[in-house]
Amino acid sequence: MKKIFISNILESVQLQQQVELFGWVKHIRNHNSILFLDLVDSTGKIQVTVSKSRLKKHFEKVKDVRPGSAVRVTGHKHNFNNKGRKNIEIVAETVGVLGDYNLKITPHPRSKFHVFDEKYTDLVLKNRSLYLCNPKQAAVLSFKSKFVFELHKYFQENKFTFIEPPILTEMLLYDDKTAFHFDYEGNKVWLSQCCTFQLEAAILAFEKVYSITPSFRSEHSRSDRHLNEYTHLKVEVAWSNLNDLSELAENILYSMAIRMNEVGKKELKILGASLHPDDYKPPYPSITYDEAVRILNKKGHFAYGKSLGRSRLTELTKSFDNKHLWIKFIPRSAEAFPFSINPANKNLVLAADLIAPYDFAEIGGVAEKIHSKDELLERMAEKGRSSSKNIERYKSYIELRDAGLPPHGGIGMGIDRIARYLMKLPHVKDVLPFPRLFGRRWNP
Amino acid sequence: MKKIFISNILESVQLQQQVELFGWVKHIRNHNSILFLDLVDSTGKIQVTVSKSRLKKHFEKVKDVRPGSAVRVTGHKHNFNNKGRKNIEIVAETVGVLGDYNLKITPHPRSKFHVFDEKYTDLVLKNRSLYLCNPKQAAVLSFKSKFVFELHKYFQENKFTFIEPPILTEMLLYDDKTAFHFDYEGNKVWLSQCCTFQLEAAILAFEKVYSITPSFRSEHSRSDRHLNEYTHLKVEVAWSNLNDLSELAENILYSMAIRMNEVGKKELKILGASLHPDDYKPPYPSITYDEAVRILNKKGHFAYGKSLGRSRLTELTKSFDNKHLWIKFIPRSAEAFPFSINPANKNLVLAADLIAPYDFAEIGGVAEKIHSKDELLERMAEKGRSSSKNIERYKSYIELRDAGLPPHGGIGMGIDRIARYLMKLPHVKDVLPFPRLFGRRWNP
Numbered sequence: 001m002k003k004i005f006i007s008n009i010l011e012s013v014q015l016q017q018q019v020e021l022f023g024w025v026k027h028i029r030n031h032n033s034i035l036f037l038d039l040v041d042s043t044g045k046i047q048v049t050v051s052k053s054r055l056k057k058h059f060e061k062v063k064d065v066r067p068g069s070a071v072r073v074t075g076h077k078h079n080f081n082n083k084g085r086k087n088i089e090i091v092a093e094t095v096g097v098l099g100d101y102n103l104k105i106t107p108h109p110r111s112k113f114h115v116f117d118e119k120y121t122d123l124v125l126k127n128r129s130l131y132l133c134n135p136k137q138a139a140v141l142s143f144k145s146k147f148v149f150e151l152h153k154y155f156q157e158n159k160f161t162f163i164e165p166p167i168l169t170e171m172l173l174y175d176d177k178t179a180f181h182f183d184y185e186g187n188k189v190w191l192s193q194c195c196t197f198q199l200e201a202a203i204l205a206f207e208k209v210y211s212i213t214p215s216f217r218s219e220h221s222r223s224d225r226h227l228n229e230y231t232h233l234k235v236e237v238a239w240s241n242l243n244d245l246s247e248l249a250e251n252i253l254y255s256m257a258i259r260m261n262e263v264g265k266k267e268l269k270i271l272g273a274s275l276h277p278d279d280y281k282p283p284y285p286s287i288t289y290d291e292a293v294r295i296l297n298k299k300g301h302f303a304y305g306k307s308l309g310r311s312r313l314t315e316l317t318k319s320f321d322n323k324h325l326w327i328k329f330i331p332r333s334a335e336a337f338p339f340s341i342n343p344a345n346k347n348l349v350l351a352a353d354l355i356a357p358y359d360f361a362e363i364g365g366v367a368e369k370i371h372s373k374d375e376l377l378e379r380m381a382e383k384g385r386s387s388s389k390n391i392e393r394y395k396s397y398i399e400l401r402d403a404g405l406p407p408h409g410g411i412g413m414g415i416d417r418i419a420r421y422l423m424k425l426p427h428v429k430d431v432l433p434f435p436r437l438f439g440r441r442w443n444p
Numbered sequence: 445m446k447k448i449f450i451s452n453i454l455e456s457v458q459l460q461q462q463v464e465l466f467g468w469v470k471h472i473r474n475h476n477s478i479l480f481l482d483l484v485d486s487t488g489k490i491q492v493t494v495s496k497s498r499l500k501k502h503f504e505k506v507k508d509v510r511p512g513s514a515v516r517v518t519g520h521k522h523n524f525n526n527k528g529r530k531n532i533e534i535v536a537e538t539v540g541v542l543g544d545y546n547l548k549i550t551p552h553p554r555s556k557f558h559v560f561d562e563k564y565t566d567l568v569l570k571n572r573s574l575y576l577c578n579p580k581q582a583a584v585l586s587f588k589s590k591f592v593f594e595l596h597k598y599f600q601e602n603k604f605t606f607i608e609p610p611i612l613t614e615m616l617l618y619d620d621k622t623a624f625h626f627d628y629e630g631n632k633v634w635l636s637q638c639c640t641f642q643l644e645a646a647i648l649a650f651e652k653v654y655s656i657t658p659s660f661r662s663e664h665s666r667s668d669r670h671l672n673e674y675t676h677l678k679v680e681v682a683w684s685n686l687n688d689l690s691e692l693a694e695n696i697l698y699s700m701a702i703r704m705n706e707v708g709k710k711e712l713k714i715l716g717a718s719l720h721p722d723d724y725k726p727p728y729p730s731i732t733y734d735e736a737v738r739i740l741n742k743k744g745h746f747a748y749g750k751s752l753g754r755s756r757l758t759e760l761t762k763s764f765d766n767k768h769l770w771i772k773f774i775p776r777s778a779e780a781f782p783f784s785i786n787p788a789n790k791n792l793v794l795a796a797d798l799i800a801p802y803d804f805a806e807i808g809g810v811a812e813k814i815h816s817k818d819e820l821l822e823r824m825a826e827k828g829r830s831s832s833k834n835i836e837r838y839k840s841y842i843e844l845r846d847a848g849l850p851p852h853g854g855i856g857m858g859i860d861r862i863a864r865y866l867m868k869l870p871h872v873k874d875v876l877p878f879p880r881l882f883g884r885r886w887n888p
Contacts, residue, residue, distance in 0.1 A: 024848055025848075101846070130844075134649075156593045164588075165878065167660075202877060204574075204576060206582065229611060238466070406466065407543070
């Protein structure tokens, strides 16, 4: 793999040295007997000077090359003066077009335009493959690539074990309506909504486990925060309680802000985004769900027991100086059955939602999981899961409560949401290369 | 998260110091007024000494605790002599059972037995959640956790961008029969067999991309090498040819052997497995498919044009001193449509399979991908994909050939197969916590 990147040529190759160079034409300026090609790849931009006298019969083909075409250039590295500043150019000996650009789509994928603006959403999603190379879109995906890696690094450094959960499963966290199902060898099977069932088993082997995995929700939401298919960070920890878990979640978020501000500098600059790790510094204020409802009821009626919607969450973070906010002890009616009941108030569970300020709303949650078999069966009945068929489906999960399962709990975070939040993007779809949104065709 | 691991107590805590300790009971020896509990977690084993006089009324409960139960112990760290060697024990002040073990399954999950032996396969898979904590099974999963991380690290260090492909897709690499499909909002949609279609688009943005992602194959195979759901490593590189790609694949495998021999030392020791990185050192010998058939035909008839089966691959690696072996220029009839036709012999494609010795058979492959639109349409017709509906399904993929797509190619590797091979395990299922095998229930 000897191919050289543009950044290598800019930084490492000596002047006068011969180079072989690959890239895409970004601009072409035609001064009759001389052409200036601006070539780009993911690492930088370089000017290639092509003279008619040197290139002879190939000049005509190169003259008509369209922006977006892939080219191979050989030549020598030189300096030239541009408005008093020294710049680097390649004086070309050969130019070969290796991939023609023949499309008429506008704006041109490699051009500067507000790719995340709503008015381009339809165009960009319908032509997703073409617009991945847009400089701002590419910066987002590059940031995401580093983000996923830094997450793995965080957990590996902190002695967590990575678990690959199955995608096909019979165990659902929520109801069947919000799950995708299909026929597998004559049996009904679902796409995983959450891997808590498998991670809880794995703590018997490793105490501290995590997964970064696709999760699927068949939700009919057109909000800027929901995808049918998204990347789910799940963590499960033995011997842990709500305080341990909130502390860990805060540490994850803060550490990622610090790390991404370092390793994502270039991408943030391209996006014109600024990331201030101090904004993510723990500890975060915490209120109970009951207190949240009291605050909200001062301004208008809110029905106790429901999920707090996005606008209300934004209102709450505003009243806490736009800080991150924990809302803890959620009504059991609003939460999934594996969450532990609060012994001090049996209408609530030992769970807390992590709310980001500035309208980004919920980005994660923590919960103690049920440890006793009787409590689990009670909660399953409450959620309509006590048929013998359901008891059979969740058998292995129930059985863990007889297998030396210690008190434990977990964290769930939508990492697309967090990446979006760190970059302050208008929509969560932008952080996945091929987002699956409700109401859109699945292609590509 | 102040919880202390057993390894920390063994290594870092001072003698006489008070400790709080969590773990699972592995063995219990009852000497009437004194109990010896062997406690384990994922980091080690420690002896806890419990005297009746000190524990008083709790002693009776602790005495009857069953191996596998989760306990909390407080006490002090001491030395004791065992056959002339100094050992560490905790002299307990309190012992609390936090998670009872009430199951009658045998062999006990935490006991030593040949967990990978075929005679236990059915038992272990039916009770998968319980047997993850078996010491050898846990060592395999811990090795796999590190393996996935080291793969990410390799690619990030080498400036590849991680791409998260969609799982739901309309674009299939192979035929519909080997894909899982279901209804998505009234439309037929498939689970991804391969993300080449998305990675090829991403090279327009990043030149060098990779993915580590679930892939799905509805194959009716009961071999020790096939899963319906597995972890797929896919790499795609702009400006690359078959030589570049083989070299890169060899480098990946060799680098992983070196890294895993370092970071997986502890796990390999538990498994009694030895890993010799020198065995993986490139370059690997390479023969053409035609030469392979000639070698095989000396020993018996082999029908030209078909996939070489496992026993034949093993025979071939044997005749090359049990080295890794490339088999290149595969018949186009045997390969998927995105692979480039060999201009020197149009019945062959520019693809090569990487064969591991000792009956582990194929562990990966490399291929140049089709770069011209006409060639792609020809190959699609050949594979029965030229209906207008199919042209629509693959529209975005075809269109890339008009979007400045350069010559390029990719690598595909089953990372479960490679992890299995490095550890020399009898079956690929053992490297996934919840493997999905043909003919098995999907639960858990």
